[in-house]
Amino acid sequence: MPTIVHEFAWPDRVVIGTVGMPGSRTFYLQVRTGPRIVSIALEKQQSGLLAEKIDEVLDQLMAHQGNPFSIPTSTPIELVDNDPLEQPVQEEFRTAAMSLGWDPSTVQIVLEAYWYDEETAELDTETLEPAETLVVRMPVGTARAFAKRTREVVGAGRPMCPLCGEPIDPDGHTCAFPSL
Numbered sequence: 001m002p003t004i005v006h007e008f009a010w011p012d013r014v015v016i017g018t019v020g021m022p023g024s025r026t027f028y029l030q031v032r033t034g035p036r037i038v039s040i041a042l043e044k045q046q047s048g049l050l051a052e053k054i055d056e057v058l059d060q061l062m063a064h065q066g067n068p069f070s071i072p073t074s075t076p077i078e079l080v081d082n083d084p085l086e087q088p089v090q091e092e093f094r095t096a097a098m099s100l101g102w103d104p105s106t107v108q109i110v111l112e113a114y115w116y117d118e119e120t121a122e123l124d125t126e127t128l129e130p131a132e133t134l135v136v137r138m139p140v141g142t143a144r145a146f147a148k149r150t151r152e153v154v155g156a157g158r159p160m161c162p163l164c165g166e167p168i169d170p171d172g173h174t175c176a177f178p179s180l
Helices: 044-062 140-155
Strands: 004-008 013-019 026-033 036-042 091-094 097-103 108-115 132-139
Touching: 004 026, 013 044, 013 140, 026 044, 026 132, 036 044, 036 108, 044 097, 044 108, 044 140, 091 132, 108 140, 132 140
Parallel strands: 004 132, 036 091
Antiparallel strands: 013 026, 026 036, 097 108, 108 132
16 A cells, blocks of 8 residues: 655644643644644654754754854744644644654755554564655754744653652652652
8 A cells, every 4th residue: 555645845834732731641743734734643752852853953954164054043033833733633643753854955854754554564664664654844944943842842741750750740749769
C-alpha cells in the first residue's frame, strides 16, 4: 500500500500544543495552510527533543561565516504564536519516528514525521515504508518560533519534586527521598 503523505511547503501555522490536564496531556503537532489542518500526536519527550534539535540545527547554520542564511538568534516577535490548537483536534496519526533536515535551496528546516502500521511493522522493519508521513517545511524564523513555543509547552506540565525529580501530581506526591 502506498504511503499517505501530508505535505506543507510554506505553512501558515505550525505549532506544538496539548489537550488535557498536566499529567495526562496529549501532545500534538498541528500544521495549517489555509483551511487545511493536520494534527499528529507525539510524546512529550519527542516534542522536547524536536525543539532541541531544531535549535541545534539553526545554531550550527548561524555559526557559518557571515550567517549567510540570516538565521535569527531569537524568535522574531511577529512570529510568536501563543494561541491554542485549532479545534476540534482530529488526530491523523501517532508519530512513531521523525527526521529533521535542511533545504538550503529554500532556506527551510524540513521535518518529517512517520507512522507505521503496527500489523506490517512486525514483518520487516528494514524495508518497511511508513503508512503515513507528515512533511513540514519551515522558514528559519518560523522554525525558531516553533522551537521556543515547544519548549514552553513541554515545560508547562506538572512541577518536579526538588528531591527525587519526579512530577508532583495535583493530588499529592510520594517522594522516593522523604525529607530528613
